[in-house]
Amino acid sequence: MHLTVSLAGSGYHPASWRVSRLPAVPNAAAFQAMARTAERGKLDAILLGLPVNDAAGSGKVNTMRLDPVPLLGSLIGVTRHIGLGASWTVDYTEPFNVARVFATLDHLSYGRTAWIARMFDGEALAERFGRPNGMEDLAAYCERAGEFVDVVRKLLDSWEDEGFALDKASGMFADPDRVHAINHAGRYFTVRGPLNVPRPPQGIPVLIISDPATAAGRRFVAATADVILTDRASLPAAAARYQELRALAAEQFRDAPLVLANINVLLGETETDARRRAAELDAFCPRTPDGMCFAGTSEQLVDLFVAWRDACDGFNLLPAVLPDDLNLFADAVVPLARRRGLFRSEYEGKTLRDHLGFARPVSQYAGRAGEHSGS
Amino acid sequence: MTRKMHLGLFIYPAGHHIAGWRHHAVDPHGIAGMDYYRRAAQTAERGKFDLFFVGDMLAAREKDGRVIREGGLNNIDSISITSAISAVTECLGLVATLSTTYNEPYYIAERFASLDHISNGRAGWNIITTANDDAAYNFGQKSHMEKTRRYERAKEFIDICTGLWDGWDDDALVADAARGQFVDKARIHPIGHHGEFFQVSGALELPRPPQGWPVLFQAGGSPAGTEFAAMVAEAIFAAQTRLDEARTYRDAVMQRMPKYGRSPDTLKILPGLSPILGSTEQEAKRKEAELDELILPAVGVWMLSEQMRFRLYDYDLDARLPSADIRASGQGFTPRVVSLLDRADAEALTIRTCANLVAKSRSHGTFVGTVEQLVDHMSHWVDSGGCDGFNIMPAYFPDELDLFVEHAVPELQRRGLFRTEYEGSMLRDHLGLPRPVRRR
Numbered sequence: 001m002h003l004t005v006s007l008a009g010s011g012y013h014p015a016s017w018r019v020s021r022l023p024a025v026p027n028a029a030a031f032q033a034m035a036r037t038a039e040r041g042k043l044d045a046i047l048l049g050l051p052v053n054d055a056a057g058s059g060k061v062n063t064m065r066l067d068p069v070p071l072l073g074s075l076i077g078v079t080r081h082i083g084l085g086a087s088w089t090v091d092y093t094e095p096f097n098v099a100r101v102f103a104t105l106d107h108l109s110y111g112r113t114a115w116i117a118r119m120f121d122g123e124a125l126a127e128r129f130g131r132p133n134g135m136e137d138l139a140a141y142c143e144r145a146g147e148f149v150d151v152v153r154k155l156l157d158s159w160e161d162e163g164f165a166l167d168k169a170s171g172m173f174a175d176p177d178r179v180h181a182i183n184h185a186g187r188y189f190t191v192r193g194p195l196n197v198p199r200p201p202q203g204i205p206v207l208i209i210s211d212p213a214t215a216a217g218r219r220f221v222a223a224t225a226d227v228i229l230t231d232r233a234s235l236p237a238a239a240a241r242y243q244e245l246r247a248l249a250a251e252q253f254r255d256a257p258l259v260l261a262n263i264n265v266l267l268g269e270t271e272t273d274a275r276r277r278a279a280e281l282d283a284f285c286p287r288t289p290d291g292m293c294f295a296g297t298s299e300q301l302v303d304l305f306v307a308w309r310d311a312c313d314g315f316n317l318l319p320a321v322l323p324d325d326l327n328l329f330a331d332a333v334v335p336l337a338r339r340r341g342l343f344r345s346e347y348e349g350k351t352l353r354d355h356l357g358f359a360r361p362v363s364q365y366a367g368r369a370g371e372h373s374g375s
Numbered sequence: 376m377t378r379k380m381h382l383g384l385f386i387y388p389a390g391h392h393i394a395g396w397r398h399h400a401v402d403p404h405g406i407a408g409m410d411y412y413r414r415a416a417q418t419a420e421r422g423k424f425d426l427f428f429v430g431d432m433l434a435a436r437e438k439d440g441r442v443i444r445e446g447g448l449n450n451i452d453s454i455s456i457t458s459a460i461s462a463v464t465e466c467l468g469l470v471a472t473l474s475t476t477y478n479e480p481y482y483i484a485e486r487f488a489s490l491d492h493i494s495n496g497r498a499g500w501n502i503i504t505t506a507n508d509d510a511a512y513n514f515g516q517k518s519h520m521e522k523t524r525r526y527e528r529a530k531e532f533i534d535i536c537t538g539l540w541d542g543w544d545d546d547a548l549v550a551d552a553a554r555g556q557f558v559d560k561a562r563i564h565p566i567g568h569h570g571e572f573f574q575v576s577g578a579l580e581l582p583r584p585p586q587g588w589p590v591l592f593q594a595g596g597s598p599a600g601t602e603f604a605a606m607v608a609e610a611i612f613a614a615q616t617r618l619d620e621a622r623t624y625r626d627a628v629m630q631r632m633p634k635y636g637r638s639p640d641t642l643k644i645l646p647g648l649s650p651i652l653g654s655t656e657q658e659a660k661r662k663e664a665e666l667d668e669l670i671l672p673a674v675g676v677w678m679l680s681e682q683m684r685f686r687l688y689d690y691d692l693d694a695r696l697p698s699a700d701i702r703a704s705g706q707g708f709t710p711r712v713v714s715l716l717d718r719a720d721a722e723a724l725t726i727r728t729c730a731n732l733v734a735k736s737r738s739h740g741t742f743v744g745t746v747e748q749l750v751d752h753m754s755h756w757v758d759s760g761g762c763d764g765f766n767i768m769p770a771y772f773p774d775e776l777d778l779f780v781e782h783a784v785p786e787l788q789r790r791g792l793f794r795t796e797y798e799g800s801m802l803r804d805h806l807g808l809p810r811p812v813r814r815r
Contacts, residue, residue, distance in 0.1 A: 017550060017557050024550035024557075025582060026492040032462060059558040064548075065580040067482075067489035073458025074493045076409055092479055096433065096513040104452035107407035108459050128481040130574025163442075166404060168397045171671045174442045181440035192512035194442060196435040197451045198407065284555060 001342045002314030003043045006050040007034050009062040012264050012318035015284035017062035020321050026066050028074055034323050035075045041330030042344050044355045045083030048072055055288040076109045083352030085114030090148040091133040099155035102205045103197035111201030111351030119145050120212040142220040144188045151189050154182040156204045157363040158194035177369040202353050203361045222248035227258045229316050231291040238311035261312040262291030266320035267328040271297055298332040380757050380792055381764030383645055384419040385428045388448040390771030391649050393734040394669035396447055398771045416460040422780035423794050425805040426468030429453035433477055434509035445674035454486055461494035468802030470499035470592055476525050477514050480535040487589045488581050496585030496801035501592035504529050522707050526599045531570045533607050538566040540588050541813045542578040587811040590802050596710040605631030609808050612766050613646040614711045616740040621761035643806050647739030649768040652778045656744050663743045675730025682712055692727040746782045754792055
């Protein structure tokens with residue numbers, strides 16, 4: 001089983017800020033402490049930038065958001081093993097910027113990063129960028145998003161591993177035969193390349209996408225993502241979605257992506273304790289399901305993990321209150337899951353791909369030495 | 376009274392000398408990993424530097440899409456590096472370079488506001504409009520935007536960013552558990568920008584950054600750049616290599632500031648300076664010669680051609696630089712280029728020599744000598760009104776940075792020219808710059 005955790009503000013219960021011990025203002029030290037806790041629990045990754053549901057509105061929810069890219073950066077030096085993902089939209093940026101940023105983060109972290117490609121939700125961003133995101137034509141939207149991802153991958157591949165030659169004796173820093181202009185000229189993007197960052201340690205950082213609301217979107221995501229985050233609120237719904245995504249990948253001749261179910265987690269030492277905490281918070285404003293909402297003990301949560309075995313490959317935790325529910329998870333739930341043989345006791349590899357069981361991809365330009373750019 | 380100077384560390388993969396990566400003391404394999412940047416930043420902080428500076432390029436070092444074999448690497452993404460460094464340093468300012476030509480203002484405003492929050496008020500943004508034409512090809516453009524237009528876009532871009540940073544009243548974050556109110560929306564002021572380049576509405580999902588705004592840096596000294604600097608820059612990464620040019624430039628910017636309602640003492644100018652230090656002048660010169668021997672001519676000619684926007688590839692290396700043809704071929708040359716052309720004329724320099732000059736420092740100022748000589752040089756520039764300090768560009772890492780911090784910094788301190796302790800925690804404190812007043 002794979003486990004990731006999302007960190008945001010004071011937690012993923014809309015009333016979390018009323019009880020959280022964390023300072024209200026954005027606080028780097030708190031994020032660093034939580035990252036260390038997640039790493040102590042040997043979680044696969046921390047996924048940054050997943051929004052807190054603001055259904056209560058009117059300033060009643062802590063929806064403050066640090067840009068996930070610098071926030072990810074700030075966690076690299078205080079962790080050693082855990083994967084680090086950050087969301088960045090495909091709607092209002094350019095593939096070259098995305099490739100450059102994630103290649104850099106992957107180098108800095110020695111291969112621990114994931115790009116959470118934010119898509120299918122750009123309506124909320126439209127006013128900030130002065131143009132619609134094009135979702136009204138879903139087929140065209142998917143085509144553009146697919147081309148975006150394709151260009152990012154080409155740029156990340158543009159330096160073959162051997163392209164970063166560093167041969168002091170001959171003075172060859174980069175091997176021009178193994179660094180490739182991509183000369184992409186598509187319907188939506190025209191990008192020459194190469195990237196100006198050597199190929200990252202993971203080759204291509206892990207690509208994570210949230211399960212979209214439409215069937216057409218889902219078909220696209222199943223064909224594109226390494227990891228999909230689902231948000232079904234019940235076991236039957238989650239199991240059905242899991243099967244659907246796997247079938248969609250198979251239909252498109254692709255290995256099944258990993259499916260992680262978002263689960264909003266509120267823990268208690270006892271069931272009564274958990275219910276009391278949930279009741280107190282829900283009295284302010286109830287949790288709106290961005291996935292399964294759990295309130296209970298560590299044992300009950302591990303039972304749920306077992307029960308959901310055929311509904312996902314693991315879970316992305318949305319702790320109800322930070323840091324409490326993360327601390328309880330790392331110190332109580334993880335050891336229990338480990339005892340039941342569900343979860344790792346040590347990191348076995350170095351990169352996020354290692355943690356997730358993904359191979360490192362070979363550059364799509366490998367073996368094309370001597371083929372030159374353009375013309 | 377002696378004026379205290381300001382020091383930045385301009386980090387670079389392997390070093391600022393183009394052949395620095397080939398130096399026997401350098402391990403080029405580590406130049407993209409966290410350990411490389413952490414070590415340099417912590418050394419700079421031990422030396423009480425004002426700031427850590429990272430550049431930005433949006434195209435590979437290439438010619439017609441083919442990467443330059445000897446070319447080394449320009450800075451990898453600046454926000455990634457500075458945010459990573461924020462967690463392993465406490466006081467050091469963190470200046471990242473990003474382009475207004477190839478980004479969206481909302482993202483940049485959010486990115487720098489976040490860096491300022493994450494670092495507790497240590498962020499700076501070096502605003503560039505991107506000078507290399509090749510970047511256009513990586514962003515779906517047939518050609519690079521013309522310089523005047525780029526600065527018009529930059530101005531509008533900055534207006535949006537500052538508006539977004541000023542969006543939250545200081546008391547907008549109420550976190551009033553009793554009333555159940557986290558923020559008071561009446562005290563958050565969305566912008567409604569409708570300009571020539573951008574339409575941006577809304578507010579950041581973040582309180583005003585600790586410094587109000589990140590410190591606004593600017594680099595680039597063309598006429599358009601100088602005007603822009605006078606309008607918005609609080610600090611300038613300058614490129615003049617001669618004291619008289621530096622004074623002329625500094626005066627030019629400062630004279631223009633009042634018309635934008637700004638006082639010249641709210642600006643700090645830090646030219647680049649790449650020192651090579653030896654315990655004797657002979658040793659320093661020997662070190663320089665050793666490094667220069669590692670430069671292959673092709674890379675110098677490429678750098679020179681790029682800077683001059685003039686293809687020198689088919690010329691005889693030992694011919695004089697065709698400066699008249701170069702001058703006739705274009706306009707709006709950067710001061711670095713003008714300075715080099717003037718020098719080539721005055722000293723009858725060959726292409727090989729010019730290529731070598733550009734390659735070893737990327738045509739920023741260099742200094743080769745002893746610690747005492749270097750400190751004399753630096754204090755002379757500051758005392759003569761040439762600058763307020765320097766952006767130090769070590770020829771190769773980490774050795775030349777270590778030498779500077781272990782020897783030059785104590786000498787600067789002994790002479791009362793540089794701080795011995797940080798007096799504040801924010802970059803504005805280090806630079807002596809005021810916190811911008813909210814403009815609402």
